[in-house]
Amino acid sequence: xxxxxxxxxxxxxxxxxxxxxxxxxxxxxxxxxxxxxxxxxxxxxxxxxxxxxxxxxxxxxxxxxxxxxxxxxxxxxxxxxxxxxxxxxxxxxxxxxxxxxxxxxxxxxxxx
Amino acid sequence: xxxxxxxxxxxxxxxxxxxxxxxxxxxxxxxxxxxxxxxxxxxxxxxxxxxxxxxxxxxxxxxxxxxxxxxxxxxxxxxxxxxxxxxxxxxxxxxxxxxxxxxxxxxxxxxxx
Numbered sequence: 001x002x003x004x005x006x007x008x009x010x011x012x013x014x015x016x017x018x019x020x021x022x023x024x025x026x027x028x029x030x031x032x033x034x035x036x037x038x039x040x041x042x043x044x045x046x047x048x049x050x051x052x053x054x055x056x057x058x059x060x061x062x063x064x065x066x067x068x069x070x071x072x073x074x075x076x077x078x079x080x081x082x083x084x085x086x087x088x089x090x091x092x093x094x095x096x097x098x099x100x101x102x103x104x105x106x107x108x109x110x111x112x
Numbered sequence: 113x114x115x116x117x118x119x120x121x122x123x124x125x126x127x128x129x130x131x132x133x134x135x136x137x138x139x140x141x142x143x144x145x146x147x148x149x150x151x152x153x154x155x156x157x158x159x160x161x162x163x164x165x166x167x168x169x170x171x172x173x174x175x176x177x178x179x180x181x182x183x184x185x186x187x188x189x190x191x192x193x194x195x196x197x198x199x200x201x202x203x204x205x206x207x208x209x210x211x212x213x214x215x216x217x218x219x220x221x222x223x224x225x
Contacts, residue, residue: 031211033212033213040121040217040218041217042118042201042215042216042217042218043156043201043203043213043215044215045212045213045214048212050211058212059113059214090155090156094211100146100158100161101146101158101213102158103155103156103157104155105154105155106155
């Protein structure tokens, strides 16, 4: 099993550009999450999907949209990137939201 | 919503000594408290967790204690080794809040040989 995978690993954008971060899991988990990690700020939840077909805002949703494409895939979209969105983005999944969250390898995004 | 505070932000210990990291949480309904270890450039990985019906849990050199009355929980690492050097995050989860995890700000642990 690959676990949780994310693409791309690195990305540089210019202010105003858009992009989609991809996440997939092969553990048949119901719940999936997107976090951003900034120095000294820990991990902050952007959006999550408790189950296929549902999405909810987390702590810092502004400037982002998500799509739960199917049970395996959960994408994060930046419609108009801003320098404040420079961060490392982690996707995670868990079984029904009751157990351990497993993290992907992360995407390091720089917005110039 | 839930707020989790973690202390200290950095911790330097001599190899073989113990390390203790403390977290406090605000929501008395929180019932699940995992600890994650993140090595430089890597993803966070669960190292131990505790649920609200348990006061202490141990796994080899790692232990976690929970004080529900005071709303704080701690990670204890004994006989530290250089490979314990990493950033450690605590988190709390409240079922009523959709089972979301709220993370502390992290503790950078450096074990000096």
